[in-house]
Amino acid sequence: MARLQTRTDELEALAELRAQIRREALDRQTPVLALAILAFHLGIMLGGIAVFVAGDVLWLRVIALLVSTYGALGIGMTGHNASHYGVTGRKRVDRALTYLTMTVLNGISATYWRHKHIRLHHSAPNNIGHDTDIDLLPFFALNEDEVRAARGWRRRLYRIQHWVFPIAIGANMMNLKISGLIHIREEMRWRGRRRMALRADLACLALHVALFLVLPALIWPVAPVIGFYLLREVLNGYIVFAAAAPAHFPPEAMFVKEEGGGFLAGQIYTTVNFRTGFWGRLVCLGAEYQIEHHLLPEANPLKMRRVSSIVEAFCRRYHYPYRRLGWAEGVVKSLRIVRHPKPVYRLGDLLGELR
Numbered sequence: 001m002a003r004l005q006t007r008t009d010e011l012e013a014l015a016e017l018r019a020q021i022r023r024e025a026l027d028r029q030t031p032v033l034a035l036a037i038l039a040f041h042l043g044i045m046l047g048g049i050a051v052f053v054a055g056d057v058l059w060l061r062v063i064a065l066l067v068s069t070y071g072a073l074g075i076g077m078t079g080h081n082a083s084h085y086g087v088t089g090r091k092r093v094d095r096a097l098t099y100l101t102m103t104v105l106n107g108i109s110a111t112y113w114r115h116k117h118i119r120l121h122h123s124a125p126n127n128i129g130h131d132t133d134i135d136l137l138p139f140f141a142l143n144e145d146e147v148r149a150a151r152g153w154r155r156r157l158y159r160i161q162h163w164v165f166p167i168a169i170g171a172n173m174m175n176l177k178i179s180g181l182i183h184i185r186e187e188m189r190w191r192g193r194r195r196m197a198l199r200a201d202l203a204c205l206a207l208h209v210a211l212f213l214v215l216p217a218l219i220w221p222v223a224p225v226i227g228f229y230l231l232r233e234v235l236n237g238y239i240v241f242a243a244a245a246p247a248h249f250p251p252e253a254m255f256v257k258e259e260g261g262g263f264l265a266g267q268i269y270t271t272v273n274f275r276t277g278f279w280g281r282l283v284c285l286g287a288e289y290q291i292e293h294h295l296l297p298e299a300n301p302l303k304m305r306r307v308s309s310i311v312e313a314f315c316r317r318y319h320y321p322y323r324r325l326g327w328a329e330g331v332v333k334s335l336r337i338v339r340h341p342k343p344v345y346r347l348g349d350l351l352g353e354l355r
Contacts, residue, residue: 010262014295017314021296024310026303029089033302037285038078038087038101045071045105052228053220069235070283073243075101076108077285081301083114086286103204104211106236108173109180111187111201116179125294126248126270128257128344133248140165142337143255143344162339172237181205243283246274246330247290249337252323256347264320266347267294273308273324280327291315291322 021027048068055061079101081087082094098110116132124130134142141147141158150158157164184198216225247253252272271290286293286301292311293299299307315322325333 041074
């Protein structure tokens with residue numbers, strides 16, 4: 001079939017794709033299964049913490065800490081899906097689940113997450129100046145334009161950033177938490193429902209602090225409690241990077257700027273999938289199918305394997321690339337871009353240059 005030439009052609013093709021997803025019921029959520037998986041991840045997160053605290057054998061405590069971190073990632077991924085109304089399909093319930101999983105259990109502002117991830121990232125992934133996920137300035141430069149524009153200490157830092165970046169990944173979760181607090185402070189000027197949501201956010205963050213810092217400090221010495229919390233945050237930073245970066249950081253996921261390439265090009269050229277095994281699928285909960293997730297955020301994340309065959313055929317039909325990497329390959333390539341920053345393409349030129 002001929003390539004899509006106009007905006008109307010693109011909208012009709014996308015509408016056809018979404019209609020096929022509806023016909024095959026791939027947009028219907030499976031709340032019982034999703035909540036059972038959440039319960040599993042919550043159980044191993046809390047169980048891992050308990051074994052770590054109560055255990056006195058080093059290797060057992062290390063395993064318990066890793067298992068707990070795995071559970072925390074699964075909880076966060078459920079929160080990601082809930083923010084897209086992809087757990088129960090009921091907006092009020094999924095909003096409450098977002099606060100529970102993101103804010104109470106992981107300490108990340110739900111309102112900040114919706115702003116950063118849904119409003120900015122999903123509307124224009126890997127778009128320079130719009131998608132904050134790829135903006136690590138002033139400390140790290142991920143694209144060639146940022147390196148060329150650097151002066152003074154930044155230029156010197158970017159020459160060695162590939163040595164610093166792997167260490168800095170451990171601060172990923174704390175950065176999300178601090179950024180969330182800054183976002184809440186800046187947004188408190190709003191009135192009405194938005195301000196109510198911010199207050200709910202603050203209440204959930206206070207509950208997170210109470211559950212994971214204050215209450216444990218009433219039982220154990222303060223220093224070990226804080227040390228354990230920070231250790232978990234560092235591990236969470238690495239595992240979140242491993243689950244998120246392979247979709248948009250590797251060279252196959254292009255950095256773009258400006259508008260004009262259309263919705264499909266803007267989503268597909270900037271995104272890649274990565275392959276996982278059973279335990280990877282259980283914790284990523286559909287996030288490994290990023291092309292499908294970006295084109296069809298309404299699709300059931302637990303049915304993405306079936307959705308992927310439809311989307312791959314769609315991409316081939318309309319001459320769009322459909323890229324997938326191994327998980328380890330995606331992580332390694334994500335780390336390499338700080339040594340070899342990626343070029344930036346004009347979104348409007350992608351169709352003509354890269355098909």
